[in-house]
Amino acid sequence: MSLPHPTETIAAIATAPGTGAIAIVRLSGPDALALADRIFICPAPRPSQRPPGTFVHGQAVAPSSGEVLDDALLLVFHAPHSYTGENSIEIQCHGGSQAAQRILAALFSIGARQAEPGEFTKRAFLNGKIDLTQAEAVADLIHARSERAARLASAQLADALGIRIRGIYDDLLGVTADIEAMLDFPDDELPQHVPTELSGRLEAVSRHIQALLDTWQEGHVLREGARIVIAGAPNVGKSTLLNLLAGRDRAITSPHPGTTRDTIEEAVVLLGYPMQLIDTAGLRDAPGEIEQEGIRRTHRALSQADLCVFLVDASNNLSAAEKAFLAAHKPEKLLVLLNKIDLGQKIRTENLPGLDSMPISLKIDPPIAKISGKIVQKILRTPHGSDHAELAISARHRNLLLSALEDIKFALHHLKTGSEADFFPAANHARAALDQIGYVFGKNCQEELLDAIFSRFCVGK
Ligand SMILES: Nc1nc2c(ncn2[C@@H]2O[C@H](COP(=O)(O)OP(=O)(O)OP(=O)(O)O)[C@@H](O)[C@H]2O)c(=O)[nH]1
Ligand SMILES: [Mg+2]
Structure with missing residues (x-):
């Protein structure tokens, strides 16, 4: 590894901001043990003289005045047997923002520097504790x-x-x-x-x-989530589907066509895969200005979607506009739900050759598990969806x-x-x-590449 080894001692609060039972301050680098001796009072021996992998109860103090900042536990790690591979200290103090902030300020006052996002993990990588795929x-x-x-x-x-x-x-x-x-x-x-x-x-x-x-596709969906747009003519059951998949009454549904006039987003997890569902304004030659804007938004959402779930009222024949929509979109990005078959079924799977379609009724016994399974299958582009994501790039x-x-x-x-x-x-x-x-x-990686990767991390990790 041609990159320089860190010489500075870094510190950060590792726990999330806000109220909580415990906060953790992390300290890592060549001076970690010496700095701990200066801000932590405990029964002998001093922190730096304690065996690695042990913890001690004591008080964190301001190095200049000796003022007690908090009652705390201190954990001692010796290089290379620590997360970073360096000498490291963790101080567990009371939660909330004040105690940890004051301990951190005490550490800064005697030479530690604020850790950058992901810097502890970056050091673990630079010290050969983990490779880049593990850091990611x-x-x-x-x-x-x-x-x-x-x-x-x-x-x-x-x-x-x-x-x-x-x-x-x-x-x-x-x-x-x-x-x-x-x-x-x-x-x-x-x-x-x-x-x-x-x-x-x-x-x-x-x-x-x-x-x-x-x-990759599996890794992409698991990491970034997929965007699923629910589209179709007014009144076909789009918002009903959103509510069923979300498991709550997210969108207003009604027998009046044109109920949904804006896009409505809801984050859901379908069969373990995170997804963003987007319910949309029904597609039609809209009478009003507001609805027209809604339809523009539907088209925008469609252009960014991983999959379009297109609903039709199967108790009626397909309209010219629906036929045109189906012809204009790629079959692999389309799942057609033939809804309202409780009212009769005029459109059948056989009428839509080359398209994935499924007859359903969202009103009577909606097959939500089957719909979710089909959505996941289409998104992953595999015949069955894989059972084990042991590895996905x-x-x-x-x-x-x-x-x-x-x-x-x-x-x-x-x-x-x-x-x-x-x-x-x-x-x-x-x-x-x-x-x-x-x-x-991570072999022979440039510094800029590492910076790009580690900037995704939180401070303190
Ligand atoms: N009979 C029957 N009615 C249904 C079915 N699915 C939905 N509905 C009803 O159809 C009406 C319209 O449903 P919505 O979910 O609001 O339809 P939408 O596509 O969101 O409509 P817009 O927002 O106006 O575009 C509601 O009264 C639903 O209860 C179904 O499978 N069978
Ligand atoms: Mg709606």
């Missing part, structure tokens, strides 16, 4: 919006993704080294089978990369893997062309792919 998992876990998202983050924190990526890196490193070794062979002495064998190994690497890329990983795959493609092309002159560009492309894979787990 810490942020994912903190931001997880569903249990499934948290499980994915935990698995990544336990190195599930890191192990796979490093495996790919090692395989690619081996092939790259062997391609580079070919450069030293005179053309006529190189055994014929060597480039073929190397191509085979590169193809295997690209299959492994592709398998990881296939997990993020957008950052995806961009790097795509670019690695591109370089491997070029390397393969040059290898297969087969003349000695082509081995050099083949080696270069393989090296470039190797760099991209390395960036995924």
Whole structure:
């Protein structure tokens, strides 16, 4: 790792602001133990002389005046056996904003500096305690919006993704080294089978990369959530569906067409996947100005949606406008619900070839579990939705893997062309792919990249 090792001692409040039972002040760096001695009074031995992994009860005091700031517990960690890999101290004091703030100010007054967002975790990475995929998992876990998202983050924190990526890196490193070794062979002495064998190994690497890329959609939905727009003509049951999926009476429903005139958003978790549901104004040639604006908003929401759930009143025939809507949207982004079949069914699944559709009644026995399952399936673009999200890459990983795959493609092309002159560009492309894979787990990363990643964190983590 070419990045400099931290020399400053950093401090921050690690607990969320607001009223609570306990607040935690964290301190990490070369002077952590010495600074603790100056602001913490406890029965001998002093904090710096205490064994690692222990805690002691005492008082946090202002170093200048000796004023007692709070009764507190102090935990001692010695490098490298701490979160950051450095000497670290945690002080558990009373909650609320004052006690922790005063202890923090005391630490600043004797040389500690305010930690930046994610700086403790960044140090853990710089000290080799975790790789970059694990550091990212810490942020994912903190931001997880569903249990499934948290499980994915935990698995990544336990190195599930890191192990796979490093495996790919090692395989690619081996092939790259062997391609580079070919450069030293005179053309006529190189055994014929060597480039073929190397191509085979590169193809295997690209299959492994592709398998990881296939997990992106799931990772994207779990991390960012999906946007589901509920659209359709007025009065088809859009708001009724929103309320059923949300499990509460979020939107007004009524028999009068044009009830919903603005977009209404609701965050829900469907089968473990966080989603933003957006109920919209019914699409029609609207009479009023307000409704027209509502319909403009419907179109805007549709343009940003991952999926459109399009409701129709199946007890009537499709209108020309509905037909036009269905023709204008991509089938993979459409789920058509044939609603109100309790009133009769004139539109059937067979009438909508090439589209995913489902006959339902939201009034009598609405099949909410089935609708949720279908939405998740469409969003994940898998036939059944996967049961275990043990591993799913993020957008950052995806961009790097795509670019690695591109370089491997070029390397393969040059290898297969087969003349000695082509081995050099083949080696270069393989090296470039190797760099991209390395960036995924943080090998040779630039400072700016790390800053971008760790700025997503909270202060104190
Ligand atoms: N019979 C029957 N009525 C339904 C069904 N689903 C919804 N409704 C009724 O249809 C009416 C319209 O429902 P809403 O959910 O307000 O429809 P909407 O699409 O949001 O309507 P707008 O906001 O006006 O665009 C309400 O009276 C619902 O109770 C169904 O499956 N069968
Ligand atoms: Mg409505």
